[in-house]
Amino acid sequence: MNMLEVLESPEHSDFSRMFRERRFLKNNMIFTPEEAGNQIFVVKRGRIRVFLADEDKEFNLAILKEGDAYTTHTRASLQALTDTTILVSEMQTFGRQAADSPYFSLATLTVLGEHLRNTLNIINRLAFKDIKMRLCDFLLQEARDKGEENRAGVVVSTGLSVKQIADFVGSTRQTVSTLLNEMQKDGVLTRLSRGKYVIHELGELENGASSSQRPTMVRRRAD
Amino acid sequence: MNMLEVLESPEHSDFSRMFRERRFLKNNMIFTPEEAGNQIFVVKRGRIRVFLADEDKEFNLAILKEGDAYTTHTRASLQALTDTTILVSEMQTFGRQAADSPYFSLATLTVLGEHLRNTLNIINRLAFKDIKMRLCDFLLQEARDKGEENRAGVVVSTGLSVKQIADFVGSTRQTVSTLLNEMQKDGVLTRLSRGKYVIHELGELENGASSSQRPTMVRRRAD
Numbered sequence: 001m002n003m004l005e006v007l008e009s010p011e012h013s014d015f016s017r018m019f020r021e022r023r024f025l026k027n028n029m030i031f032t033p034e035e036a037g038n039q040i041f042v043v044k045r046g047r048i049r050v051f052l053a054d055e056d057k058e059f060n061l062a063i064l065k066e067g068d069a070y071t072t073h074t075r076a077s078l079q080a081l082t083d084t085t086i087l088v089s090e091m092q093t094f095g096r097q098a099a100d101s102p103y104f105s106l107a108t109l110t111v112l113g114e115h116l117r118n119t120l121n122i123i124n125r126l127a128f129k130d131i132k133m134r135l136c137d138f139l140l141q142e143a144r145d146k147g148e149e150n151r152a153g154v155v156v157s158t159g160l161s162v163k164q165i166a167d168f169v170g171s172t173r174q175t176v177s178t179l180l181n182e183m184q185k186d187g188v189l190t191r192l193s194r195g196k197y198v199i200h201e202l203g204e205l206e207n208g209a210s211s212s213q214r215p216t217m218v219r220r221r222a223d
Numbered sequence: 224m225n226m227l228e229v230l231e232s233p234e235h236s237d238f239s240r241m242f243r244e245r246r247f248l249k250n251n252m253i254f255t256p257e258e259a260g261n262q263i264f265v266v267k268r269g270r271i272r273v274f275l276a277d278e279d280k281e282f283n284l285a286i287l288k289e290g291d292a293y294t295t296h297t298r299a300s301l302q303a304l305t306d307t308t309i310l311v312s313e314m315q316t317f318g319r320q321a322a323d324s325p326y327f328s329l330a331t332l333t334v335l336g337e338h339l340r341n342t343l344n345i346i347n348r349l350a351f352k353d354i355k356m357r358l359c360d361f362l363l364q365e366a367r368d369k370g371e372e373n374r375a376g377v378v379v380s381t382g383l384s385v386k387q388i389a390d391f392v393g394s395t396r397q398t399v400s401t402l403l404n405e406m407q408k409d410g411v412l413t414r415l416s417r418g419k420y421v422i423h424e425l426g427e428l429e430n431g432a433s434s435s436q437r438p439t440m441v442r443r444r445a446d
Contacts, residue, residue, distance in 0.1 A: 054347075054350075057351055059350040061343075095332070109332065112332065112335040113335060116339050116342065119342035120275065120284075120299060122346055123342060124275050126346065127393050128282070
């Protein structure tokens with residue numbers, strides 16, 4: 001579901017009036033948890049990094065792209081990865097209006113539900129997998145979400161530096177760089193350009209991402 | 224916000240009719256991700272453990288109690304910790320009705336928003352903190368959420384075994400047991416009974432939970 005298309009359609013002009021446009025230059029912060037804001041926004045143009053910040057570390061949660069929606073009331077920080085334009089509304093204003101519109105209630109529920117699913121995927125990765133498994137899992141998810149098949153395999157354009165990928169899997173630039181080189185040597189993938197990889201063997205990534213190399217146990221539960 | 228009170232009030236009988244009662248005995252599974260269900264439920268009685276399951280490990284996400292709401296469409300598993308009664312509805316049916324009711328749309332948004340906040344807290348813990356910090360952070364949050372002050376300090380009734388606490392912080396029973404014993408020896412807390420602790424020094428937990436022992440740096444950002 002793309003909220004941008006909805007906001008730009010004439011029949012929802014009541015809603016679009018509640019949103020104002022804001023622009024951010026590449027690398028500028030859009031929101032930090034120190035701000036007490038409670039806003040909902042839709043990305044009109046550009047890409048936004050959603051991350052948790054510790055005193056001297058960062059952990060990436062998601063990259064928002066055109067059409068994605070997000071709310072600012074969490075502990076996550078938001079940074080423009082490219083020159084970015086967002087449409088933003090106060091959550092309170094939006095909530096009052098959305099309550100009267102089945103469409104927007106469900107849209108907002110869907111957005112929150114997707115973010116919840118994403119965070120559970122991340123917890124799964126952090127709780128059960130070592131760095132190499134997490135990297136395989138991350139690349140696999142990127143390939144499934146936005147990979148494009150060609151003769152050599154599946155092309156994934158992450159648009160991310162190695163450091164930024166490291167901040168997705170909770171590791172350092174050096175470690176992730178070493179792992180990517182190993183995977184290239186093993187014929188799993190080839191680096192095409194910054195952040196762009198062709199994955200030759202999705203199956204290898206699947207094996208690498210699964211939390212155990214042992215044969216899968218059949219789990220039984222009491223009925 | 225307690226959705227149970229709402230469901231039990233006469234003015235929302237339209238809604239309560241969409242929910243049916245289901246009972247589970249202690250330790251029984253209420254939902255596993257292998258089931259394709261997409262339901263929303265409210266806890267009427269009992270306590271439910273929400274967790275991620277790997278082949279041979281588990282990671283606890285939350286304990287639901289009376290009045291809490293949850294949806295089953297994620298990868299999380301649900302287990303009755305005590306004899307439990309839930310009121311359950313198909314999400315689709317609920318969504319159609321809720322779309323017409325400002326109250327239920329907002330209630331559902333609030334529930335999802337709270338779960339999202341909880342998962343971000345967990346990611347923060349996993350990404351930035353070692354086991355001891357996570358344990359301090361976990362106890363601190365329990366104390367803040369449901370601690371009761373008495374002369375000796377703040378009494379926290381987690382209702383959890385040491386193994387279950389370990390599954391909240393991503394560690395083993397042995398490690399968490401050792402850490403709790405150390406904290407007792409250091410006078411930070413005293414174990415009263417299974418899962419029940421009195422915390423003498425909340426400040427010690429705060430120090431232990433912060434990700435750095437160094438003085439907090441003042442972070443500056445370009446405006």
